[in-house]
Amino acid sequence: MPHERLEDASARLDAACQHVDLSPDARRILCAPRLALEVSVPVRMDNGDLRVFEGFRVRYDDSRGPAKGGIRYHPDVDMEEVIRLAFWMTFKCALNDLPFGGAKGGVAVDASELSRCELERLSRGYISAIADVIGPRVDIPAPDVYTDATVMGWMADEFSRIKRENTPESFTGKPLALGGSKGRDTATASGARHIINAVIERDGRDPNETSVAIQGFGSAGGGLARMLAADGYKVVAVSDSKGALHHPEGLDVEQIWQKKRVERSVDAVGEAGDGEEMGNDDLLALDVDVLVPAALEDAIDEDNADTVQADMIFEVANGPITSAADDILAGNDIPIYPGILVNAGGVTVSYFEWRQNRTGERWDEDTVAERLERRILRTTHEVFDVMDDRDLPPRVAAYALALERLDEAIMAK
């Protein structure tokens, strides 16, 4: 890969390549993105000033179908980060056998500083700038960090205006009224829950005796905390960007959820429940059975990897563990279930949304939940088979399986 900060993605590709008879053509094709577009998005601010934002859209690979990937609004977004995220989407879609390639987009912006009207103008301007490279049979965007259904609604509307046709299947993660799918808001947490339950059962553990710490109490991590607590797990620690809360016998997750997500309190998680407050980094070092990083990238790196005491890690965030940390955790025999498996519930229900929009169907909540569980468990058991048959750790097994599917499509072309 040509970009310096892509070593993590590249290291995962190299590790998987050692276990797959990859054709040299596929290796060459997967080393760089198919398309990397950088755009300037001028936006008239409420006070009359003009600001110009940097935007990106990357189509990493589309050998298995139109590319799929979210749009992130964050001040740190740059081309390298977007390429890295698009690479992971390529492997996530392949691993989960979705008929999609991988893409990602983003705008370098602190969305919290913008008024609602400024955010709408930015979202519409960004779509106008990338309209030539997206579409329902080319590249289908979705929400990511600091973008949501409202933003997708504006973007889908802008795209329909530009194309002069109504194409709800051009975007996923839309509001229900504009063709969004039921179950999209809880899809990532549900997928992660099914995988954790499958691993706990395979290991012969009892959920009631299993302690869990979750970093990041957002839509994915907070939703998962609620589901695991309902399944009987002891959720002993959760955190957000402001603080962490710990209770060795298990936290009252519903109370924290109510305060953080329903009342939209700005208080830290640490002030929202009846546990003891602790430092954010201390959560990662707790002696728990299950650790779930569900915040942002690079949370566990070579500086803190050695402090991790969990029996196993499930990545809900994209790329929360650097490749250097991976090596340290492997040396300490801590298995890591990778994000391309664990957080695939979101893109799976996005695929359901795209299918519903293309056929004009509307699936009810139970249908979405049942089809999601079936697909997630099928992939999970395929990964277990590769782990057993080839004696591989979960991350390498998942990448090897994805790589074989990508290789097959590239060679078939």
Ligand SMILES: NC(=O)c1ccc[n+]([C@@H]2O[C@H](COP(=O)([O-])OP(=O)(O)OC[C@H]3O[C@@H](n4cnc5c(N)ncnc54)[C@H](O)[C@@H]3O)[C@@H](O)[C@H]2O)c1
């Ligand atoms: N939501 C989805 O459908 C989905 C799908 C796939 C992957 N992901 C990934 O999951 C991660 C979280 O996404 P989300 O949608 O839940 O975002 P979100 O914005 O709803 O939540 C993120 C949470 O992380 C917390 N956080 C930030 N920095 C932290 C830190 N240093 N320590 C502890 N907590 C911190 C924030 O306070 C917030 O509570 C991202 O990496 C995203 O790419 C999300």
